[in-house]
Amino acid sequence: MNRYHRSSRVIGLVLLITLLLVGCSENDRPLEAPVRFEGAIFGTFYQVTVTDPLTQGEANALEEGFLEELESVDQAMSTYRDDAELMVFNETPLNEWQPLSNELIEVLAISRSVSEESSGAFDITVGGLVNLWSFGPEARPEVVPSETELNERLATVGYDAIDVDTQAMQARRTRDVFADLSAVAKGHATDRVAAYLDQQGVEHYLVNLGGDLISRGYRDPETQESWRVGIEVPHTGPQQAQHILPLENMSVATSGDYRNYFEEDGKRYSHTIDPRTGRPVNNRLASVSVFHPSNAWADAWATALTVTGSDAGMQLALEHDLNALLLIKSEEGQWQSLGTPAFINYFGDALVEELGIDAWEDPSATRQTATGE
Ligand code: ADP
Ligand code: MG
Numbered sequence: 138m139n140r141y142h143r144s145s146r147v148i149g150l151v152l153l154i155t156l157l158l159v160g161c162s163e164n165d166r167p168l169e170a171p172v173r174f175e176g177a178i179f180g181t182f183y184q185v186t187v188t189d190p191l192t193q194g195e196a197n198a199l200e201e202g203f204l205e206e207l208e209s210v211d212q213a214m215s216t217y218r219d220d221a222e223l224m225v226f227n228e229t230p231l232n233e234w235q236p237l238s239n240e241l242i243e244v245l246a247i248s249r250s251v252s253e254e255s256s257g258a259f260d261i262t263v264g265g266l267v268n269l270w271s272f273g274p275e276a277r278p279e280v281v282p283s284e285t286e287l288n289e290r291l292a293t294v295g296y297d298a299i300d301v302d303t304q305a306m307q308a309r310r311t312r313d314v315f316a317d318l319s320a321v322a323k324g325h326a327t328d329r330v331a332a333y334l335d336q337q338g339v340e341h342y343l344v345n346l347g348g349d350l351i352s353r354g355y356r357d358p359e360t361q362e363s364w365r366v367g368i369e370v371p372h373t374g375p376q377q378a379q380h381i382l383p384l385e386n387m388s389v390a391t392s393g394d395y396r397n398y399f400e401e402d403g404k405r406y407s408h409t410i411d412p413r414t415g416r417p418v419n420n421r422l423a424s425v426s427v428f429h430p431s432n433a434w435a436d437a438w439a440t441a442l443t444v445t446g447s448d449a450g451m452q453l454a455l456e457h458d459l460n461a462l463l464l465i466k467s468e469e470g471q472w473q474s475l476g477t478p479a480f481i482n483y484f485g486d487a488l489v490e491e492l493g494i495d496a497w498e499d500p501s502a503t504r505q506t507a508t509g510e
Contacts, residue, residue, distance in 0.1 A: 324436025
C-alpha cells in the first residue's frame with residue numbers, strides 16, 4: 138500500500154469517528170423541557186408536549202413512533218383513501234362477515250354502543266349525507282341539496298346495518314350503508330398516541346389532536362402543576378378561551394357548530410348531521426365538551442350530544458353519567474355554561490362557581506319535587 142492510500146485511509150477513519158461522535162453527542166444532547174412536537178395530519182393539526190427529561194435522540198424516536206401510530210389510524214379509517222380498511226369494508230358484499238383489524242373493530246364497537254345509547258343521534262352511517270352536504274370526500278359544492286337527493290340518502294342511513302362481532306373480530310354490512318368514522322376516529326387516534334407514549338415510559342405529556350386532548354402526569358413535574366385545557370369561546374373569530382380547566386390523567390373532546398360549516402343566505406350549515414332529519418343540526422347548543430378517560434368515547438359522545446341538543450342532551454348525559462360541559466346560546470347572542478352533575482362532581486363546586494359555570498337543574502326532578510310539596 139502506498140503512502141497516499143494509507144494517509145487517505147487515516148483521514149477517512151478520523152472523519153468517520155468525528156461524524157459518529159458529533160452524531161452521538163447531538164443525539165445525547167438533553168433538551169429543555171417542555172419538548173413540543175407539532176405538525177399537520179388528517180386535515181387537522183397535532184401538538185404533543187412532553188415534560189419528561191428527553192435527549193434529542195429520544196425526542197426524535199418518540200416523534201417517529203407516534204407519527205407511525207397516526208399513519209396506521211389513517212390507513213385504517215380515512216374516508217379520503219380508497220385503500221383504507223374502512224373504505225374497502227364499505228364496498229364488501231352484504232351479509233358476509235369480514236375479518237377486520239383490532240382497532241377498526243374496537244372503533245366500530247364504540248360507535249355501535251354510542252348509537253344505541255343515544256337512540257341513533259350518533260350514527261356512523263350518515264356518511265352519505267355528510268357527503269351530500271359537502272363535508273365528505275366527494276368534494277361537492279357547498280349548497281343546500283334538494284329534497285329528492287336528501288330523501289334518497291336518508292334512506293341509506295341506519296347504524297343497525299353494521300353488525301360487529303368483537304369476539305371473532307369481524308363485521309358485516311346488512312344493507313348498503315357507507316360507514317364514516319370521522320366523529321370518533323380522531324379521538325381514537327389521540328388514545329393511540331397516548332398509549333404509545335405510555336408504552337415508551339413517558340410520564341408527563343399532553344396530546345392535542347385537532348382539539349381532542351389527553352393528558353398524563355404534570356405540566357411541571359417538579360411543582361406538580363396540572364396540564365390545563367381551554368374550552369373555546371364558541372364563535373368563528375380568533376381562538377379565545379371561555380373557561381380554563383385542569384386536565385389530570387384525563388381526556389376531553391369538544392364538538393361545536395362554529396368551526397366546520399358553510400353558509401347560505403345567512404344560515405349556517407354545520408358538519409354534524411341529525412340522522413333523523415338528514416339535515417345539519419340546528420339547535421341552541423354552541424359547544425359540547427365531554428371528559429372521559431378514553432378520547433374515542435369522549436369524541437363520539439360529544440357528537441351525540443351535539444345532535445340531541447341541550448335539553449335532551451342533558452337528560453342523556455344524566456342517564457349515562459357523562460362528565461360534560463355544554464355552552465348554550467341565549468337570545469342575546471351570549472351563552473350560558475352548564476355542567477352535568479358528573480362534571481360538577483369531578484371538578485368540584487368551588488372551581489365550577491369560580492368559572493361561572495351553572496349546575497344543570499333537571500326539570501323533571503323539579504316537577505317531582507313540586508308535585509311532592
Ligand atoms: P367536531 O369537531 O365538531 O367534534 P367531529 O370531527 O368529531 O366533529 O365529527 C364530525 C364528523 O362526523 C363530520 O364531519 C361527519 O363526517 C361525521 N358526522 C356528522 N354527523 C354525525 C352523526 N350524527 N353521527 C356520527 N358521525 C357524524
Ligand atoms: Mg366527535
